[in-house]
Amino acid sequence: MNAPNRIPLCMSLIALATLTGCLSVKTEHEIKPIQITMDVNLKVQKDLETFLDQPDNGEVRERRRARREAIVALVKNGMAEEGNDGYLIENESADKAAAKLILQENTDRKVAYEAIAHKNNQKVDDVAKRAAEMNKKRAQ
Numbered sequence: 001m002n003a004p005n006r007i008p009l010c011m012s013l014i015a016l017a018t019l020t021g022c023l024s025v026k027t028e029h030e031i032k033p034i035q036i037t038m039d040v041n042l043k044v045q046k047d048l049e050t051f052l053d054q055p056d057n058g059e060v061r062e063r064r065r066a067r068r069e070a071i072v073a074l075v076k077n078g079m080a081e082e083g084n085d086g087y088l089i090e091n092e093s094a095d096k097a098a099a100k101l102i103l104q105e106n107t108d109r110k111v112a113y114e115a116i117a118h119k120n121n122q123k124v125d126d127v128a129k130r131a132a133e134m135n136k137k138r139a140q
Contacts, residue, residue, distance in 0.1 A: 041130070043120055044116060044120050044122060044126075044127055044130055045130060045134070047116045047119065047120065048112075048116060048127070048130060048131050048134055049134070060108045060111050060112060063104070063108055064105070064108050064109075064112075067101060067104065067105060070101055071088070071101070071105055074088075074094070074098055074101065074102070075088075077093075078091055078093055079091055079093050079094040079095075079098045080094060080098065080102050082132060082135040082136050083132060084129070084132050085125070085128055085129065085132060086109060086113060086127070086128030086129060086130075086131040086132040086135070087106045087109055087110075087128070087132075088102045088105055088106055088109075090102045109128075109131070110124075110128075113127045113128045113131060
């Protein structure tokens with residue numbers, strides 16, 4: 001290639017390099033909220049621990065408090081045990097009165113779990129499993 005042909009080629013390359021340097025790119029960012037599971041779990045645990053102390057849980061609170069000692073005795077005597085799902089499991093040795101008491105307790109536990117789940121925007125099963133962990137620790 002001779003010198004006169006190189007000049008337009010060089011000029012074209014310089015112009016191309018200059019024009020590409022003038023291009024700008026605009027990006028958009030979307031900021032999404034992050035749900036922090038640990039805070040929710042702590043809140044659920046606190047609500048489970050204090051459920052019986054909350055004034056707005058009147059009837060359920062009173063029924064569960066009234067049968068608390070009887071439930072503890074059922075578990076100690078082997079008529080019932082704490083399940084992994086947050087509810088009491090009736091053992092074969094349970095009589096009709098024990099079975100009725102277990103059913104009443106499980107019904108009230110479900111009401112409590114539903115209220116806590118709704119309050120914390122959680123699934124009822126997740127709250128119940130969390131309660132199961134706490135109940136098993138207490139039973140030991």
